[in-house]
Amino acid sequence: MSDLPESPAPAQPAKDVPISTREALRHGTRLLREVVPLRWKAIALTLLCVVGVSGFTGALANSTKLVVDDVFGAGHQGAALRVALIIIGVAIGKSFFQYFTEVMNVVLKRSVSVGYQKQLFATVIRQELGFFSNQHAATQMVMVQMLGQSAGQAVVDVCNRMTVEILTLLALFTVMVLQDPVLALFACLCVPPILWLVSRLSQRIRTLATTDAGLAAMFFSVGSEVLRGIKTVKSFQLERKSVARFNTAMEALEERGLQFARVTASTVPIIEFLGGLMIGSFVVLASWLIASTDRTAGEFTAFLTAFLMAYKPAERLSAVWVEVQKSLMFVRQMYGQLDRAPQEKPYGTRTLDGAAPSVTLTDVSFSYGEGAPALRDVSLSIAPGERIAVVGRSGAGKSTLIDILQRFYDPQQGQVALGGIDLRELSREGLHDAVALISQDVFLFDGSLAENIAHGHPGASRAQLERAARIAQLDSLIARLPDGLDSPVGPNGSALSGGQRQRLSIARGVAKQAKVYIFDEITSALDGANERAVMAALVSELKDATLIFVTHRASTLAYVDRVLVLADGQVAGFNVADRLMQECPAFRALFQVPEDPQG
Numbered sequence: 001m002s003d004l005p006e007s008p009a010p011a012q013p014a015k016d017v018p019i020s021t022r023e024a025l026r027h028g029t030r031l032l033r034e035v036v037p038l039r040w041k042a043i044a045l046t047l048l049c050v051v052g053v054s055g056f057t058g059a060l061a062n063s064t065k066l067v068v069d070d071v072f073g074a075g076h077q078g079a080a081l082r083v084a085l086i087i088i089g090v091a092i093g094k095s096f097f098q099y100f101t102e103v104m105n106v107v108l109k110r111s112v113s114v115g116y117q118k119q120l121f122a123t124v125i126r127q128e129l130g131f132f133s134n135q136h137a138a139t140q141m142v143m144v145q146m147l148g149q150s151a152g153q154a155v156v157d158v159c160n161r162m163t164v165e166i167l168t169l170l171a172l173f174t175v176m177v178l179q180d181p182v183l184a185l186f187a188c189l190c191v192p193p194i195l196w197l198v199s200r201l202s203q204r205i206r207t208l209a210t211t212d213a214g215l216a217a218m219f220f221s222v223g224s225e226v227l228r229g230i231k232t233v234k235s236f237q238l239e240r241k242s243v244a245r246f247n248t249a250m251e252a253l254e255e256r257g258l259q260f261a262r263v264t265a266s267t268v269p270i271i272e273f274l275g276g277l278m279i280g281s282f283v284v285l286a287s288w289l290i291a292s293t294d295r296t297a298g299e300f301t302a303f304l305t306a307f308l309m310a311y312k313p314a315e316r317l318s319a320v321w322v323e324v325q326k327s328l329m330f331v332r333q334m335y336g337q338l339d340r341a342p343q344e345k346p347y348g349t350r351t352l353d354g355a356a357p358s359v360t361l362t363d364v365s366f367s368y369g370e371g372a373p374a375l376r377d378v379s380l381s382i383a384p385g386e387r388i389a390v391v392g393r394s395g396a397g398k399s400t401l402i403d404i405l406q407r408f409y410d411p412q413q414g415q416v417a418l419g420g421i422d423l424r425e426l427s428r429e430g431l432h433d434a435v436a437l438i439s440q441d442v443f444l445f446d447g448s449l450a451e452n453i454a455h456g457h458p459g460a461s462r463a464q465l466e467r468a469a470r471i472a473q474l475d476s477l478i479a480r481l482p483d484g485l486d487s488p489v490g491p492n493g494s495a496l497s498g499g500q501r502q503r504l505s506i507a508r509g510v511a512k513q514a515k516v517y518i519f520d521e522i523t524s525a526l527d528g529a530n531e532r533a534v535m536a537a538l539v540s541e542l543k544d545a546t547l548i549f550v551t552h553r554a555s556t557l558a559y560v561d562r563v564l565v566l567a568d569g570q571v572a573g574f575n576v577a578d579r580l581m582q583e584c585p586a587f588r589a590l591f592q593v594p595e596d597p598q599g
């Protein structure tokens with residue numbers, strides 16, 4: 001029959017592949033094309049602030065000419081006060097625009113990041129089940145957070161940080177040309193080789209930066225895994241091992257930080273030396289120009305100030321470019337995720353009418369990837385409204401069977417049908433409305449008992465919620481709680497005991513009013529009395545549905561019509577329990593009480 005189980009490559013921390021300039025431009029352009037129409041007001045405001053900052057920086061450099069020529073040189077009456085006022089005015093103007101630039105930085109970064117984080121999460125959640133089995137949930141979430149933030153960072157870096165440095169350099173260069181075109185030409189000849197050297201160094205920094213994110217994701221992944229399983233860690237005395245694993249991750253992070261610092265630090269002395277060499281040459285050239293032409297000392301001072309002031313934006317520009325490339329590396333990864341076609345299998349259009357359907361498997365075989373088949377040539381038929389138990393040793397294929405019944409996976413061979421309709425012909429809603437899974441892995445939402453039950457049947461009446469709670473034997477708990485059914489359960493039901501959480505999850509499943517119920521080890525956290533009460537209520541209240549209980553407990557068998565025994569992915573028996581005890585060795589191995597050796 002159909003497709004292999006989809007196991008697309010899930011989110012991985014950033015790969016160690018530096019981004020080429022062409023790729024960086026491609027992804028950067030796409031990002032801006034998407035962001036600009038949505039946030040053009042914020043971007044326009046940012047650009048306005050950036051033009052203000054650059055313009056006032058140029059003006060500040062130019063004002064040194066006034067200081068030298070008008071204040072110190074000519075000694076005009078009142079010149080000092082006038083020049084001082086000009087300089088103060090320019091500084092205030094620059095600070096004003098700088099303040100709003102910073103504010104716009106935060107606004108723009110946050111809005112872009114959040115927008116992409118929402119898109120990424122929506123893409124992740126649409127993936128099929130195979131996607132999630134290969135990747136830690138914490139890592140997935142770190143990737144969603146980090147990739148979204150990188151998009152925000154890249155936009156801010158390009159629209160704000162890079163633009164401000166480029167415009168400031170242009171403003172300062174204009175001052176240099178206006179004040180002394182000959183020296184400006186000389187600077188133009190000297191600067192390119194320095195820039196080439198800087199770019200070589202930044203390339204090295206970029207390579208080191210590529211694995212940063214992967215290590216950061218490891219920090220969360222290792223730490224959160226240990227903390228989530230803290231009870232297991234303590235009970236198996238795994239503290240030392242856990243700390244050792246965490247320390248290894250931390251040491252890798254530290255080592256990377258040190259390497260990064262060493263390379264970054266080496267750039268400063270080299271640039272300082274070359275800068276000093278250039279300034280020395282300017283002084284010699286300027287003294288000759290001042291002596292042999294009508295150039296003033298003020299012009300040279302303004303030129304030199306502009307040149308010296310250009311050093312910082314040039315340095316920051318190269319740093320920002322490295323950061324932009326790093327951000328764009330993640331943006332590339334983000335688009336890789338966003339562009340991944342949703343792993344949704346095609347669904348049909350049919351729905352199930354009437355009451356409980358039959359469940360039929362014909363020659364069904366299924367393997368996870370290349371491994372041994374988890375189910376082999378399984379053929380069976382469950383009658384409408386029948387109650388069956390599915391039993392088998394660990395790894396026999398029980399969970400795989402129930403995943404296939406819900407079409408989480410399609411088998412590679414054979415056919416699965418509900419009420420005689422091939423599952424692939426059912427619409428997505430038709431299938432998931434008809435089948436309810438009540439799992440042993442209880443997952444509850446932070447809300448009231450009623451809200452949690454209503455997740456099974458949005459829009460259910462109060463009476464329907466109360467009925468579901470009663471079937472799940474929650475009525476005595478509800479009677480004790482001050483707010484009854486409206487009492488909060490806490491995050492993932494933390495205010496409830498294990499058994500109460502399990503019963504709440506049963507109530508939610510019951511409220512769904514499905515036609516086929518699959519109960520996966522649902523009584524594992526219940527005491528004997530509660531288990532009997534829950535099972536009796538389920539079989540009497542859900543008479544109009546086909547019930548499938550996956551179980552390891554012998555006590556459950558008293559409530560079912562037949563028992564399906566799975567062994568190594570095959571049907572070892574499917575009959576009433578008494579007959580299986582006589583005929584099926586696999587069943588006896590599971591449930592026969594060993595004879596007392598004492599006699």
Ligand SMILES: Nc1ncnc2c1ncn2[C@@H]1O[C@H](COP(=O)(O)OP(=O)(O)OP(=O)(O)O)[C@@H](O)[C@H]1O
Nearest residue numbers: 133368371374392393394395396397398399400401
């Ligand atoms: N996501 C997966 N990837 C690869 N192999 C898997 C996966 N899930 C299950 N298997 C393999 O498929 C086989 C059947 O597993 P399954 O989970 O269906 O058994 P089970 O009867 O439900 O076991 P248990 O009672 O322990 O839950 C096992 O050999 C198992 O190792």
